[in-house]
Amino acid sequence: MADPKKKGKAEGPVSYDPSFSKEVFEKVDYGEKIKMCMQCGVCAASCPLSMVMDYSPRKIFALIRAGKRSEVLSSKAIMLCTSCYSCKVRCPRKVPVVDVMHGLANYALKQGYVPREETALFGREFWKQILRLGRIDEKDLPRRYFFSKGIIPGIKKSMELADMGIVLMLHKRMKLLPERSVKGIKELRKMLEKASAMGNGGA
Amino acid sequence: MKYFLYWGCSLEASGSNYLESIRPVSKILGLEFEEIDDWNCCGASISYIGANDLSIKVLNARNLALAEAQGGYDIVAPCSSCYIQMVKVNHEIQENEDLKAKINAVLKEGGLNYTGSIRVRHLLDVLYHDVGPEKIRSHVKKPLRGIKVAGYVGCQTVRPYGEYDSVERPISHDAILQALGAEAVPFPKKMRCCGSGIFLTEMGYCMNLVKDILEDALNHGAEIISTVCPMCAMNLEAYQHRINKVLGTNFDVPVVYLTQLMAVAFGLDMKVDAALDRNYIPPEVVLKKAIGH
Ligand code: SF4
Ligand code: SF4
Numbered sequence: 013m014a015d016p017k018k019k020g021k022a023e024g025p026v027s028y029d030p031s032f033s034k035e036v037f038e039k040v041d042y043g044e045k046i047k048m049c050m051q052c053g054v055c056a057a058s059c060p061l062s063m064v065m066d067y068s069p070r071k072i073f074a075l076i077r078a079g080k081r082s083e084v085l086s087s088k089a090i091m092l093c094t095s096c097y098s099c100k101v102r103c104p105r106k107v108p109v110v111d112v113m114h115g116l117a118n119y120a121l122k123q124g125y126v127p128r129e130e131t132a133l134f135g136r137e138f139w140k141q142i143l144r145l146g147r148i149d150e151k152d153l154p155r156r157y158f159f160s161k162g163i164i165p166g167i168k169k170s171m172e173l174a175d176m177g178i179v180l181m182l183h184k185r186m187k188l189l190p191e192r193s194v195k196g197i198k199e200l201r202k203m204l205e206k207a208s209a210m211g212n213g214g215a
Numbered sequence: 216m217k218y219f220l221y222w223g224c225s226l227e228a229s230g231s232n233y234l235e236s237i238r239p240v241s242k243i244l245g246l247e248f249e250e251i252d253d254w255n256c257c258g259a260s261i262s263y264i265g266a267n268d269l270s271i272k273v274l275n276a277r278n279l280a281l282a283e284a285q286g287g288y289d290i291v292a293p294c295s296s297c298y299i300q301m302v303k304v305n306h307e308i309q310e311n312e313d314l315k316a317k318i319n320a321v322l323k324e325g326g327l328n329y330t331g332s333i334r335v336r337h338l339l340d341v342l343y344h345d346v347g348p349e350k351i352r353s354h355v356k357k358p359l360r361g362i363k364v365a366g367y368v369g370c371q372t373v374r375p376y377g378e379y380d381s382v383e384r385p386i387s388h389d390a391i392l393q394a395l396g397a398e399a400v401p402f403p404k405k406m407r408c409c410g411s412g413i414f415l416t417e418m419g420y421c422m423n424l425v426k427d428i429l430e431d432a433l434n435h436g437a438e439i440i441s442t443v444c445p446m447c448a449m450n451l452e453a454y455q456h457r458i459n460k461v462l463g464t465n466f467d468v469p470v471v472y473l474t475q476l477m478a479v480a481f482g483l484d485m486k487v488d489a490a491l492d493r494n495y496i497p498p499e500v501v502l503k504k505a506i507g508h
Contacts (some may be wrong), residue, residue: 060424094370094413097370117263194253206324
């Protein structure tokens with residue numbers, strides 16, 4: 013649950029500090045779209061996890077306007093988005109809230125913030141696998157994610173979730189052979205490298 | 216009717232019962248599905264952690280470009296996450312010449328180009344609009360009489376554009392269930408999110424989302440839940456017993472794919488064609504009761 017004290021402080025007496033807004037407009041994917049936000053709260057009311065977020069999507073946008081950089085970039089809300097698109101289809105000002113949330117999460121991680129560690133670890137392994145294979149190997153990815161923090165936490169987590177793997181295997185819902193990479197993996201990597209350099213937050 | 220079936224990474228593994236049942240059902244309905252040669256992952260809903268937006272767009276544009284070069288048929292995605300990724304990237308490319316030029320400059324590195332001619336669709340769209348409930352009904356040999364099904368649509372399935380059904384009150388899933396002879400129970404949470412790609416890493420929060428959905432289905436009399444997305448199916452089915460342990464519930468409700476129900480209603484083999492043996496919570500008892508075995 014959100015801490016009401018923190019909430020009050022962060023949103024505080026509305027003072028506008030344009031430097032962080034500018035940074036968001038320029039560097040965060042879809043960041044400039046929040047210019048359209050009229051703070052109606054429809055996104056917050058639609059969001060399935062807003063009750064466990066420290067700030068709702070609406071509040072995140074208000075904090076950006078108020079220049080609260082570290083509050084926003086360390087907020088767990090920006091990494092609790094399930095990508096349900098409820099906000100995007102309902103926003104009366106056509107703000108693609110979900111895309112902004114993803115953009116903020118990507119940007120925060122690049123700036124060294126880790127709002128949600130587990131999702132960050134999993135997501136990084138996910139992308140590494142795309143760069144390696146061009147596809148996702150569903151039996152290999154969880155393993156890499158479980159062991160991304162080291163052997164001991166890896167064994168612990170594998171044991172916690174071993175039942176899932178066994179059940180999937182017994183029900184022929186696991187590919188037994190290792191996933192091979194796509195034929196055009198070299199070209200794909202080259203394209204993704206270029207896109208990473210050309211896009212926002214690129215090298 | 217010819218299409219590309221972009222089945223994606225999940226349908227080869229945890230969603231294998233979906234792909235297995237799509238094949239015989241589409242054959243009966245006269246849907247001709249081809250594979251896009253050398254397709255890659257769509258990035259799902261979690262790739263933004265490791266990649267910027269342009270990279271994710273390029274990932275999808277590569278598939279679109281390959282499809283365009285290989286015949287240009289509509290791409291059909293049975294996975295809602297693949298669908299929403301691809302339909303979104305496709306729209307944005309089609310609507311924005313600058314973006315298209317940027318993406319093509321990147322695709323060129325791999326000798327590819329995309330003009331923007333492809334249409335991306337969800338399997339549910341094709342079943343509902345191209346085939347239609349009437350034609351589906353005409354193939355039913357063993358109507359699923361008396362069985363109460365909750366048609367779970369999921370959040371991404373008809374979004375973000377609502378191109379083929381309402382983004383708030385979709386009817387296509389229920390219409391097909393009814394064509395199969397089943398009773399589609401009212402189910403207000405049919406579009407509520409199951410936790411999607413962050414279920415595994417945010418289990419504490421997401422178990423509650425699934426609990427609410429399952430409770431809503433059961434409170435409305437459902438004996439079985441139908442889905443059209445491998446991620447929905449996984450989250451609703453595979454974690455039930457864990458949810459029971461942690462949240463003190465008592466769930467044991469079968470979760471199947473719509474195409475599995477279609478295979479059963481078309482009189483096909485429950486194991487070979489409907490792939491029901493691959494489901495974690497056995498759906499056979501409920502279904503056999505319905506078709507009178
Ligand atoms: S629904 Fe749109 S306009 Fe309203 S608060 Fe959210 S982003 Fe702003
Ligand atoms: S897409 Fe993300 S931010 Fe938008 S309503 Fe869903 S969970 Fe909330």
